[in-house]
Amino acid sequence: MDARVHPTLASFDAATLDRLAADPVRNTVALTSLDRARRLPSADNPPTLITFHDNGEVVGSLIRTPPWPFQAADLPVAAADLAAQIAAEVDPEAPGVTGPRQKSHAFATAFATAFATAFATAFATAFAADRSFTESLATRLYRLGTLVPPTSPGTGRLATEADIELLGAWRKAFTREAVPEAPDEEATEIVRSSLRLGNGHALWEVDGTPVAWAAASLPQVGMTRVGPVYTPPEHRKHGYGAAVSALASQWALDQGATDVILFADLTNPISNSIYQRIGYQPLDDWAEFWWKR
Numbered sequence: 001m002d003a004r005v006h007p008t009l010a011s012f013d014a015a016t017l018d019r020l021a022a023d024p025v026r027n028t029v030a031l032t033s034l035d036r037a038r039r040l041p042s043a044d045n046p047p048t049l050i051t052f053h054d055n056g057e058v059v060g061s062l063i064r065t066p067p068w069p070f071q072a073a074d075l076p077v078a079a080a081d082l083a084a085q086i087a088a089e090v091d092p093e094a095p096g097v098t099g100p101r102q103k104s105h106a107f108a109t110a111f112a113t114a115f116a117t118a119f120a121t122a123f124a125t126a127f128a129a130d131r132s133f134t135e136s137l138a139t140r141l142y143r144l145g146t147l148v149p150p151t152s153p154g155t156g157r158l159a160t161e162a163d164i165e166l167l168g169a170w171r172k173a174f175t176r177e178a179v180p181e182a183p184d185e186e187a188t189e190i191v192r193s194s195l196r197l198g199n200g201h202a203l204w205e206v207d208g209t210p211v212a213w214a215a216a217s218l219p220q221v222g223m224t225r226v227g228p229v230y231t232p233p234e235h236r237k238h239g240y241g242a243a244v245s246a247l248a249s250q251w252a253l254d255q256g257a258t259d260v261i262l263f264a265d266l267t268n269p270i271s272n273s274i275y276q277r278i279g280y281q282p283l284d285d286w287a288e289f290w291w292k293r
Contacts, residue, residue: 062087
């Protein structure tokens, strides 16, 4: 097996677009992040794009869109060592990896060794010693079956540019609570660009006051991913999260999505049960690993 580092997104697309699109549920993160990179390119933070080949045929890929971790959903486990060796050389600043548990764990394990080999310094040796990465997030991937909207007090609507400041603050709070290891980001600008890309942002309100939020990506080859979903602490335990999740899911269906999916934190049994009550069915377990620095 060999690998190729692609200098441009166009080159990577030529090799992988049909492959990724053939399984949009598994490749959900790659499809949405690459779509963003195409439509809102960043000269300062170009993506890292690697393909793996066996007898001339593309058999997998590994990508990273800074500042986020590597995405290993399309990485063959057999290519983990090769992928880690190349990644350590071309993108040593990567903070971690996410993907189906077996794939992401294989890559994280191999990356520690590859990093120490590529950078034979005291820092790299310390990095590879003991346990060099930690599991920062364990999630379960769900796909919507038949949507069952809950009965909750309040009403829903789609967010507009007038809501950007509120949603930026809520996104920052969500990240701080759910993924504290995540890199710094301009949360308000993330929301602003998401609206610009055509993604759906649903708000649930009670007496005109927003109490919960759920975002949903514009469909990519029939797939939409719902998330983040956030209810401020003072508004929890009233069913608002379920209501706004159902509203975002219905928006995705109205946009023509055939696969509506989401990730739920496995350490939060409440959210997992809520999603199943409104029609989501479990598919696969994912894990995110971050390097110790």
